[in-house]
Amino acid sequence: AQTVTQSQPEMSVQEAETVTLSCTYDTSESDYYLFWYKQPPSRQMILVIRQEAYKQQNATENRFSVNFQKAAKSFSLKISDSQLGDAAMYFCAYRSGGSQGNLIFGKGTKLSVKP
Amino acid sequence: NAGVMQNPRHLVRRRGQEARLRCSPMKGHSHVYWYRQLPEEGLKFMVYLQKENIIDESGMPKERFSAEFPKEGPSILRIQQVVRGDSAAYFCASSLQGNIMNTEAFFGQGTRLTVV
Numbered sequence: 001a002q003t004v005t006q007s008q009p010e011m012s013v014q015e016a017e018t019v020t021l022s023c024t025y026d027t028s029e030s031d032y033y034l035f036w037y038k039q040p041p042s043r044q045m046i047l048v049i050r051q052e053a054y055k056q057q058n059a060t061e062n063r064f065s066v067n068f069q070k071a072a073k074s075f076s077l078k079i080s081d082s083q084l085g086d087a088a089m090y091f092c093a094y095r096s097g098g099s100q101g102n103l104i105f106g107k108g109t110k111l112s113v114k115p
Numbered sequence: 116n117a118g119v120m121q122n123p124r125h126l127v128r129r130r131g132q133e134a135r136l137r138c139s140p141m142k143g144h145s146h147v148y149w150y151r152q153l154p155e156e157g158l159k160f161m162v163y164l165q166k167e168n169i170i171d172e173s174g175m176p177k178e179r180f181s182a183e184f185p186k187e188g189p190s191i192l193r194i195q196q197v198v199r200g201d202s203a204a205y206f207c208a209s210s211l212q213g214n215i216m217n218t219e220a221f222f223g224q225g226t227r228l229t230v231v
Contacts, residue, residue: 004157037222045158045206045222091157102148102171103220105157 002027004094006106013082014114020067021077021109023092031097034068034075039089039108048090051075053097079111087113119209120189121223128230134194134201136226140209147190148220149182152204164190197230204228 003026013019025034036048051059051068058066063083067076079086092106120139128134140147145166150158163171164184175182179197184190194201204227210220 006157043204043225043227045208047219093157102160102163102174103150103158104160105150107155107157 002029002032002094002096002104004092004104004106006092006109008109009107010110010112012112012114013079013086015082015084017082018078018080019082019111021079021090021092021111023075023077023106025073025075025092025094027073027094027096029096033095033097034066035093035095035103036064036066036075036077037091037093037105038086039091041088045091049077082113084113084115087111119207119221119223121205121207121226123226124224126226126228128197128228130198130230131196134197134228134230136192136194136205136207136228137189138192138207138209138223139189140207141221144209144211144221146210147184148208148210149190149192150206150208152206152225154203158206161192194228197228199230202228202230 005024007022032053034051038046038048049059049061049064051066058068063080065078089108089110091108093103095103122137147164149161151161152158160174162175162182167186179195181193204225206225207223208220
């Protein structure tokens with residue numbers, strides 16, 4: 001079975017600085033997708049960024065980028081120029097290429113942004 | 116264009132009562148997924164439904180839990196004879212197609228169930 005591990009329960013960053021959130025996963029599949037979701041206090045789950053395993057190029061969305069290391073099964077999220085609005089829980093998620101929508105989530109990392 | 120609507124946002128039930136959680140997917144979406152989030156945990160998949168069909172219920176507890184997505188109306192997650200361990204946030208997501216990668220899944224704000 002696939003598993004997703006986020007080893008940092010909490011992280012803190014100074015406003016305008018850069019922070020990296022870690023995520024590792026375990027799978028025997030070759031075709032899969034990886035995601036980072038943001039959950040602010042409102043509890044709304046918001047998709048931040050996604051990565052197809054077959055793509056070597058790391059995904060980027062504005063201030064958010066990933067470092068996808070397929071051999072190491074690592075999928076970290078980098079947030080540049082951190083803003084107060086980035087404070088939230090961040091969840092890493094895995095989806096098998098063959099499944100029909102079942103996402104497997106890590107336990108999350110709580111990010112605080114200091115002004 | 117309203118997003119995924121879940122109601123109620125908060126639900127309190129006494130042990131042994133029934134809980135009904137509703138999810139109205141985004142307009143045009145015919146795929147619905149339910150997830151449960153326990154305190155200090157990530158979301159755990161429960162069930163995946165299309166209109167009038169259960170596609171994957173591998174994450175559903177074998178007893179007391181059921182889900183439906185009728186031709187008309189919202190998807191319903193039903194928990195019978197609730198126990199304290201059912202207290203959690205329940206999230207619904209919907210997508211246009213079943214392949215969640217090619218079509219983004221949109222999440223509702225969840226229903227927080229408290230069993231007293």
